[in-house]
Amino acid sequence: MSQSNDPIAAVATPAGRGALAILRISGHDLGHIATRLIGRLPDARNATYCRVIGIENETIDNAIVIYFRGPQSFTGEDVLEIQTHGGAVIIREVMRAAIAAGARQARPGEFSERAFLNGKLDLIQAEAVADLIESSTTLSARLAQNSLSGRFSQQVNSIVESLKSIHIQLEATIDFPDEELPPLVLSELTERTNEVAIELTRLIQQAEQGARIRAGLNIVIIGRPNVGKSTLLNVLAGEDRAIVTSEAGTTRDVLSIDVELGGLLATFHDTAGLRDTENAIEQEGVRRAKQKIEQADAALFVVTTDYDELNDYVADLTIPVFKIRNKIDLDALDVMLEPRPTGAYLQISAKHELGIDLLHTAVANYFNIDGDADNTFLARERHLVELLTAEEALAFGHRALFQASPELGAEQLRLAMRALGTLTGEYTNEDLLGDIFSTFCIGK
Numbered sequence: 028m029s030q031s032n033d034p035i036a037a038v039a040t041p042a043g044r045g046a047l048a049i050l051r052i053s054g055h056d057l058g059h060i061a062t063r064l065i066g067r068l069p070d071a072r073n074a075t076y077c078r079v080i081g082i083e084n085e086t087i088d089n090a091i092v093i094y095f096r097g098p099q100s101f102t103g104e105d106v107l108e109i110q111t112h113g114g115a116v117i118i119r120e121v122m123r124a125a126i127a128a129g130a131r132q133a134r135p136g137e138f139s140e141r142a143f144l145n146g147k148l149d150l151i152q153a154e155a156v157a158d159l160i161e162s163s164t165t166l167s168a169r170l171a172q173n174s175l176s177g178r179f180s181q182q183v184n185s186i187v188e189s190l191k192s193i194h195i196q197l198e199a200t201i202d203f204p205d206e207e208l209p210p211l212v213l214s215e216l217t218e219r220t221n222e223v224a225i226e227l228t229r230l231i232q233q234a235e236q237g238a239r240i241r242a243g244l245n246i247v248i249i250g251r252p253n254v255g256k257s258t259l260l261n262v263l264a265g266e267d268r269a270i271v272t273s274e275a276g277t278t279r280d281v282l283s284i285d286v287e288l289g290g291l292l293a294t295f296h297d298t299a300g301l302r303d304t305e306n307a308i309e310q311e312g313v314r315r316a317k318q319k320i321e322q323a324d325a326a327l328f329v330v331t332t333d334y335d336e337l338n339d340y341v342a343d344l345t346i347p348v349f350k351i352r353n354k355i356d357l358d359a360l361d362v363m364l365e366p367r368p369t370g371a372y373l374q375i376s377a378k379h380e381l382g383i384d385l386l387h388t389a390v391a392n393y394f395n396i397d398g399d400a401d402n403t404f405l406a407r408e409r410h411l412v413e414l415l416t417a418e419e420a421l422a423f424g425h426r427a428l429f430q431a432s433p434e435l436g437a438e439q440l441r442l443a444m445r446a447l448g449t450l451t452g453e454y455t456n457e458d459l460l461g462d463i464f465s466t467f468c469i470g471k
């Protein structure tokens with residue numbers, strides 16, 4: 028893997044005006060750049076007041092500069108952080124001066140990539156940095172912190188250590204078959220492999236939870252026209268977003284809103300009421316609604332009466348469906364003589380905001396969003412893929428050992444360790460790193 032440590036520079040704060048902006052420079056030996064840009068290399072880990080010098084020796088700004096001498100820095104290289112005023116012109120001029128002084132514009136994620144290549148973070152932690160920045164709920168931010176602090180990596184590493192130790196002993200039984208081995212060695216290794224497999228399965232369950240929290244939930248609101256889907260969406264949104272009328276067939280476009288649900292990001296989609304219709308626009312709305320249902324993690328199925336012609340359609344859906352009976356406020360009125368669904372239905376009135384808390388709780392409970400943030404961590408799809416590969420290899424390995432084939436068993440254990448090593452970044456290739464770091468923002 029090519030590893031360069033030429034000086035790179037990027038603005039680490041968001042684009043636009045702000046009170047302050049931070050330019051970050053990282054590389055091997057920044058003395059020359061520091062001298063040109065701020066007159067000297069400041070003492071390490073001190074806040075130093077410096078004049079920032081432009082290309083024509085003019086003063087661009089006066090800034091606080093912090094110098095981190097590698098390897099005691101984020102990237103493991105020498106790092107300069109220059110805190111200027113956050114004006115767009117100042118930021119542009121400082122960046123130009125840094126480049127004239129010998130740095131080049133950093134690629135997205137290049138600081139984090141260097142941190143990884145220099146062993147400051149493993150791959151899971153580097154990804155957690157990006158996830159922490161992108162977190163939009165308190166829960167996902169906390170879980171990203173857990174990954175960043177190494178909680179996820181430690182569990183993976185502990186499984187790898189157990190597998191290594193089993194593997195070494197297995198190799199011994201293969202290499203020295205005639206030596207005096209205690210008779211129970213193979214069965215003991217089989218049992219230990221099984222224990223590790225169980226531990227891995229537990230970790231996968233946590234990672235699945237973490238992946239769901241990272242991705243957020245997509246919940247589609249469905250039902251016949253006029254049952255109150257858009258009213259419900261507005262209540263969930265806490266503002267008047269969707270058009271509500273007493274006319275059936277009001278909603279045609281899918282309307283999506285983000286809601287924080289027990290710390291988790293849930294996106295609710297309001298859809299057109301499902302019915303057969305001659306109206307071409309409404310037909311398109313129904314088509315889009317059905318498309319949304321296919322991509323959703325769950326559906327809120329809204330009805331007002333016991334008999335609903337969509338019951339059969341909904342029964343065939345493969346996603347979890349929360350059955351909701353809306354307009355309970357009308358129950359007392361004599362005009363509503365139709366039989367009312369009870370039992371499995373959540374009883375709400377969207378218009379009068381009754382029962383909405385119950386709905387929140389039902390969804391949060393179903394997805395097991397229990398706020399047990401200490402034992403969960405944020406996970407990505409990539410992590411699940413590697414964990415599941417390792418789980419499969421361990422299952423094969425365990426079977427092979429059970430059938431007294433240490434060679435086959437050892438091979439499967441190797442595959443499992445390989446997958447887990449890819450997860451933490453012990454094994455990588457440039458494509459994988461490119462895929463991961465290119466999605467980071469510049470300056471990270």
Ligand SMILES: Nc1nc2c(ncn2[C@@H]2O[C@H](COP(=O)(O)OP(=O)(O)OP(=O)(O)O)[C@@H](O)[C@H]2O)c(=O)[nH]1
Nearest residue numbers: 252253254255256257258276277278300376377378
């Ligand atoms: N009494 C009562 N009326 C409600 C309630 N929820 C919605 N409505 C009324 O029911 C009518 C239809 O509401 P919408 O939210 O537009 O229904 P929808 O399911 O989105 O309808 P379409 O977009 O046509 O599919 C409106 O007149 C709402 O005011 C409720 O809880 N109680």
Ligand SMILES: [Mg+2]
Nearest residue numbers: 256257277278
């Ligand atoms: Mg509607």
